[in-house]
Amino acid sequence: MTGIMDDFMTYQQELVNGLGVSISLALLTFALGLPGGLLLAVASFNRAKAVRILAVVFVEVGRGTPALVMLQLVYYGLPVTLTAFLSAAIALSLTTAAYTSEIIRGGLRGVPAGEIEAADALGLRAFHTMRDVVVPQGLRIALPPLLGFCIIMFQATTLAFTIAVPELMAQAKSIASSNFHYFNLFLIAGLLYALITIPASIFTDRVADKLARHT
Amino acid sequence: MGHGISEAIVDPIQRPDSPAIRLHNVDKRFGEHTVLDQVSLSVDPGQVLALIGPSGAGKSTLLRCINLLERPTGGTITVDGVTIEAGHTVSANELAKLRSRVGMVFQSFNLFPHMTALKNIALPQQRVLGRSKKEAEDRAHALLKRVGLADKAQQYPTRCSGGQQQRIAIARALALDPKVMLFDEPTSALDPEVGLEVLRVMRELADEGMTMAVVTHEMQFARNVSDHLVVMSQGRILEEGDPRQIFANPQQQRTREFLRAVLERE
Amino acid sequence: MTENVWTFVAQGISNTIGLTVLGFSLGALLGIPLVAMRFAPLAPVRWISGTYIQITRGVPLVVWLFLIYNGPTQFDPSLGSVFTSWLSALLAIGLVSGAHMAEIYRGSLRAVPLGQREAGGALGMTQVDTAARIIAPQMLRTAIPASATYAIGLLKDSSLASTIGVFEVTFYANTAAGTSSSAVPFLVAGVYYLALTIPSAWGARHLETRLSRKVLR
Numbered sequence: 001m002t003g004i005m006d007d008f009m010t011y012q013q014e015l016v017n018g019l020g021v022s023i024s025l026a027l028l029t030f031a032l033g034l035p036g037g038l039l040l041a042v043a044s045f046n047r048a049k050a051v052r053i054l055a056v057v058f059v060e061v062g063r064g065t066p067a068l069v070m071l072q073l074v075y076y077g078l079p080v081t082l083t084a085f086l087s088a089a090i091a092l093s094l095t096t097a098a099y100t101s102e103i104i105r106g107g108l109r110g111v112p113a114g115e116i117e118a119a120d121a122l123g124l125r126a127f128h129t130m131r132d133v134v135v136p137q138g139l140r141i142a143l144p145p146l147l148g149f150c151i152i153m154f155q156a157t158t159l160a161f162t163i164a165v166p167e168l169m170a171q172a173k174s175i176a177s178s179n180f181h182y183f184n185l186f187l188i189a190g191l192l193y194a195l196i197t198i199p200a201s202i203f204t205d206r207v208a209d210k211l212a213r214h215t
Numbered sequence: 216m217g218h219g220i221s222e223a224i225v226d227p228i229q230r231p232d233s234p235a236i237r238l239h240n241v242d243k244r245f246g247e248h249t250v251l252d253q254v255s256l257s258v259d260p261g262q263v264l265a266l267i268g269p270s271g272a273g274k275s276t277l278l279r280c281i282n283l284l285e286r287p288t289g290g291t292i293t294v295d296g297v298t299i300e301a302g303h304t305v306s307a308n309e310l311a312k313l314r315s316r317v318g319m320v321f322q323s324f325n326l327f328p329h330m331t332a333l334k335n336i337a338l339p340q341q342r343v344l345g346r347s348k349k350e351a352e353d354r355a356h357a358l359l360k361r362v363g364l365a366d367k368a369q370q371y372p373t374r375c376s377g378g379q380q381q382r383i384a385i386a387r388a389l390a391l392d393p394k395v396m397l398f399d400e401p402t403s404a405l406d407p408e409v410g411l412e413v414l415r416v417m418r419e420l421a422d423e424g425m426t427m428a429v430v431t432h433e434m435q436f437a438r439n440v441s442d443h444l445v446v447m448s449q450g451r452i453l454e455e456g457d458p459r460q461i462f463a464n465p466q467q468q469r470t471r472e473f474l475r476a477v478l479e480r481e
Numbered sequence: 482m483t484e485n486v487w488t489f490v491a492q493g494i495s496n497t498i499g500l501t502v503l504g505f506s507l508g509a510l511l512g513i514p515l516v517a518m519r520f521a522p523l524a525p526v527r528w529i530s531g532t533y534i535q536i537t538r539g540v541p542l543v544v545w546l547f548l549i550y551n552g553p554t555q556f557d558p559s560l561g562s563v564f565t566s567w568l569s570a571l572l573a574i575g576l577v578s579g580a581h582m583a584e585i586y587r588g589s590l591r592a593v594p595l596g597q598r599e600a601g602g603a604l605g606m607t608q609v610d611t612a613a614r615i616i617a618p619q620m621l622r623t624a625i626p627a628s629a630t631y632a633i634g635l636l637k638d639s640s641l642a643s644t645i646g647v648f649e650v651t652f653y654a655n656t657a658a659g660t661s662s663s664a665v666p667f668l669v670a671g672v673y674y675l676a677l678t679i680p681s682a683w684g685a686r687h688l689e690t691r692l693s694r695k696v697l698r
Contacts, residue, residue, distance in 0.1 A: 064675040064682075066637035068644075068651055069667050077664030118325035118384075121282055122339040122391065123314035125307070132338060136329050155541035162644060169543055176551065183552035190540040190548060197539040 007184040011175050018171030019192050021085075025167060026154040028089040033096025033153070034146070038139075040101035041108055042130060055101070062098025067156050070095055075163045088160035096153050100146060107142025108134050144208035151200050155193065168192060235260045235295055235395050235426040236281060242289030242301070243276055243450075250276045251287070252450040258395075258443065263421045264428045265441035265458065269473055272447040274430040278397050281428065282317040283310060295394040315343060318388030322400040324380040326372040326387070332359065333368040336387045343391055351390070358386035362416050378409035382416055389420075396420065398429040414440075434477055438462050446470050489657050490669045493650035496567075497677070500649060501636045504571055508578025508635075509628065515583035516590070530583070537580035542641050545573040550645040570642035574635065581631055589624035590616070622692045629685035633678050640674070650674065 008015065043055040062070075074091040075084065082090070111134050119129040139146075161170035172189035176182045234257035243251035251273045258264045266274040279285040281292060287301040295316040299305055326335050336355035340346045346354070359365050362382040364375075372380050381401055388396060398417065402410035414433065418440050421427060431437055437444055437458055444458035446467075453467050465471045518530035537545075550569035553560035564572075593616050600615075643652035650670050657666035 060679060061671075061675065064637075064678040065671045066640035066651065066674055068640045069654070069670050069674065072651075072655070072658065072667045073664055073671065076658060077667065112325075114321060114323050114325040115327055117284060118319075118321060118327075119339075121284060121314060121317070121319040121321075122387070123311050123343045124339060125311070125342070128342045132342065133327055137327075140329070158541040158543040159641070161543070169541070169547075173547065181555055183548065183555040186544055186548040186552055190544040193541055193544060194536055194539040198535050201535070201539065 003181065004184045004187060007175075007179075007181050008188050011171075011185075014171045014175060015168065015188060015192065018166060018168035019196075021165065022154070022157045022167040022169075022193075023196075025085065025088055025092070025157045025160060025165065026150075029092040029096055029153055029157070030150055031093075032089060033093030034100055036093060036097030037100030037104050038135070040097055041104035041138075042135070044101070044105055045108065045130070047126075059098045059101050062094055063102070065095075067092060067095045068159050068162065071159050071163060084160070084163045084165045088157070088163060088165050092153060092156060092159075095156070096149075099149055103145045103149060104138060104142050106145075107140070108138035110141040111137045140211065144204055144211060147204040147207060148201070151197050151204065154197065154200075158193075233296065234258055234293070235262070236264075236428060237293040238277070238281070238290065239293075240290040241277070241280055241287045241292065243273070243280065243285060244288045249450050251280070253290070254447075254450070254452060255290075256445060256452065256455065258426060258428060260394075260426050261424045262426060262443055263441045264443045264445060265437035266428065266430045266445050266447060267432070267434070267437050267473075267477075268447035268453070271449075273450040274447050275399050277447070278399050278428060278430050281395075281397055282314050282319055284319075311343075315391065316394045317397060318391060318393035318395070319397045320381070320384050320388055320399065320401050322403050324372070324377070324384045324404075326380055326384055328372050331369050331371055332364065332375070332383045335372070335383060336390045339387060340390050354390055355386070358390055359383070362386050363412070376409060377405045378412040381405065381413045385413070385416055385420075395426045395428070398427065398431070400430050400432065402431070402433055432477070434462075434474075446473065448473070486657055486661075486666050486669050490650060490653045490666055490673065493648060493653040493670075494673060494677075496647060496649040497636065497639055497673075500567075500570055500574065500639045500642055500647065501632065504574030504639065505578055505632045505635050507571065507575030508580075508582045511575060511579030512582030512586055515579060516586040519583065519587055520590075534580040534583055537577055538584075542573060542577055542638055543644060545577060546570060546641060546645050549573050549576075566642070566646040569645055570639075570647045574639065574642075578631070578635060582628065585624055585627045585631060586620070589620045589622075589627065592623045593619045625692060626685060626689035629681070629688060633681045633685065636678055636681070637674060640670075 040055050040059055043051050044059075046052055046055075065073075071088060071091040074094070075082075075087040078087070115133055115137075116129060119133050124132070157167055158169040160167050161173060164170065168189050172185040176185040236256075236258040238257070239255050241251055241254045243249070254273075254277060256264075266278065268274055276285055280287045281294060283292070283299065283305065286305075289301050291301065292299045292313075294313055297309075297313050297316060299309065299313060326332075327338075330338065333352060333355050336358060337348065337351035340351035340354060341348060356365070356368060359368055362385060364379055364382055364386075367375060367379060367383070372383065375383065385396075385401075401417070402413050405413065410433070414436055417427070417429070417436070421440055429436070429441065439458075441458050443455065444461050445455040446453040446461065446465075448469055453470050454461060454465065461470065462474065465474055515530050515534065518526050519534075521527050521530075546569060549572050550564055550566065553564050597615055597619070639649060640651040642649055643655060646652065650673050654666040654670035657669075658664060
């Protein structure tokens with residue numbers, strides 16, 4: 001136990017920096033991926049069939065491809081040279097967009113048909129009905145599963161170590177391979193992840209309860 | 216805009232004596248099933264039309280055809296000079312033009328629960344009529360006052376009673392200055408006492424000269440407030456005319472049975 | 482080379498499927514005692530199970546993989562030959578999916594109306610009888626679609642096992658990409674995953690509609 005504490009104290013700087021990179025990667029992923037998910041969800045209700053089909057194909061491919069494969073594809077496959085960090089953010093946000101579009105779509109569908117009808121009767125244009133009536137309420141309905149998915153994506157930032165993004169897992173791995181304290185360092189990394197994910201999931205449950213009570 | 220016959224036709228000349236609503240041979244079919252069968256009727260400006268009849272008669276469908284929430288499969292619909300022919304593709308502009316003339320009030324209110332009463336009434340004005348926020352909110356306040364809910368402006372719909380919600384919904388529709396108001400069983404979801412608040416607002420509206428079409432189960436309202444009564448059954452008009460006359464002396468056997476059944480329950 | 486990429490990466494398919502099926506089975510089994518503990522009359526038992534589930538789900542799978550694969554060698558390097566890539570991956574996936582499966586079981590248990598749980602007791606059925614005849618069949622109707630969705634997710638997550646050297650689809654793609662320095666092998670891997678997941682997802686949806694129809698009837 002003291003060994004673990006010692007390792008943490010010794011490599012505190014690297015580990016905390018790594019966690020910082022993990023968090024920024026996650027935040028950039030959400031900033032890119034969540035609007036993408038909303039866009040895809042809205043597109044799946046578009047009147048034009050071609051738009052709907054395009055959205056469905058993107059979502060199915062995005063959901064069917066493992067995040068790790070998506071990461072390698074973006075990093076090695078894109079014709080432009082991006083930093084590993086940016087490649088990781090793009091790959092993870094593609095996955096995020098595909099998954100969250102399904103979650104958001106469920107939320108949008110949860111908006112009562114009567115309200116959409118009322119908006120129609122008032123003469124609101126489809127765009128306004130979507131933006132002012134359906135989306136705000138649909139997102140509210142989708143909020144708990146969205147938060148849950150964000151926690152999963154935060155965990156998925158660990159994959160970025162495979163393309164040498166200096167996030168927490170990469171740091172733990174590189175320290176461990178020099179001092180051979182594999183167990184200690186991976187345990188510390190796991191605890192640091194849990195330090196964020198467990199409170200976040202408790203918070204998510206609270207939000208879900210609160211929303212459930214209000215409706 | 217108008218590209219030949221594939222689109223709806225807008226009547227450019229509005230005759231002052233033309234009816235506010237005119238339906239001509241309106242049909243609504245789902246496959247084999249006929250909901251509306253060649254229904255024709257007209258409502259003059261300032262008139263209050265009451266539609267009554269047993270459930271499943273097609274009253275609500277007919278009402279919803281007037282603002283094209285239901286697309287009729289046959290016939291023509293004219294509202295305040297705008298004519299839509301069934302079977303043709305209706306452009307977004309045509310639809311907007313028609314709906315801007317028609318306000319609608321639903322049985323289940325259908326207020327937007329994430330907006331305050333004020334915003335429910337103000338936002339459609341901003342979006343549909345392009346009014347400024349200030350203008351829209353001033354009008355919303357005035358209308359809330361008119362329906363007796365001046366103090367509810369900042370309240371969310373779920374914090375209001377059913378009767379209050381329905382009055383907010385009426386204000387929301389009136390805010391767009393419609394030429395015609397449609398009411399689809401506006402009091403059916405309400406307790407009788409609460410329904411009276413709503414009926415009082417509707418009656419005031421009628422007295423001020425609003426053209427109204429009301430699908431209702433409130434026989435008092437149909438008899439005392441409406442100018443014209445239409446009794447429907449199985450997708451057809453059974454009989455129509457002066458409400459007091461029909462209530463006193465129905466011509467059709469089926470109307471007699473219906474009225475007896477409804478009035479006995481009251 | 483291009484034709485070879487398809488056959489080369491295909492060598493990993495059996496391991497991808499094997500790891501998914503075995504890991505899921507392990508998790509499905511492990512989930513049963515975990516969910517039973519969640520409903521135990523003794524508070525500490527419930528607490529242990531709840532904490533286990535929180536922590537297991539809260540730590541990324543990659544961390545579990547390396548903790549199990551590399552961790553033991555810190556204490557005894559010879560343990561490296563015990564915790565092989567394959568065994569470590571299986572244990573990590575089993576561990577994590579056990580926690581998820583316990584949550585799926587719990588959710589489906591909650592979906593059975595309380596009235597029916599009580600009705601069994603009122604009819605004089607024993608607890609075991611009520612559990613076996615009334616609750617379990619109804620639980621399965623909601624648990625099976627949810628488990629199927631989870632298993633499909635696991636198929637994709639099994640790609641992480643490549644990072645500790647399990648010879649599955651992504652591992653072969655990685656190797657081929659390294660030698661050919663192109664991203665094509667990952668495209669091939671992506672196609673294989675889609676070919677495995679999309680039909681499974683359709684199957685799961687079909688199963689779900691069939692089961693829900695049964696409930697309605």
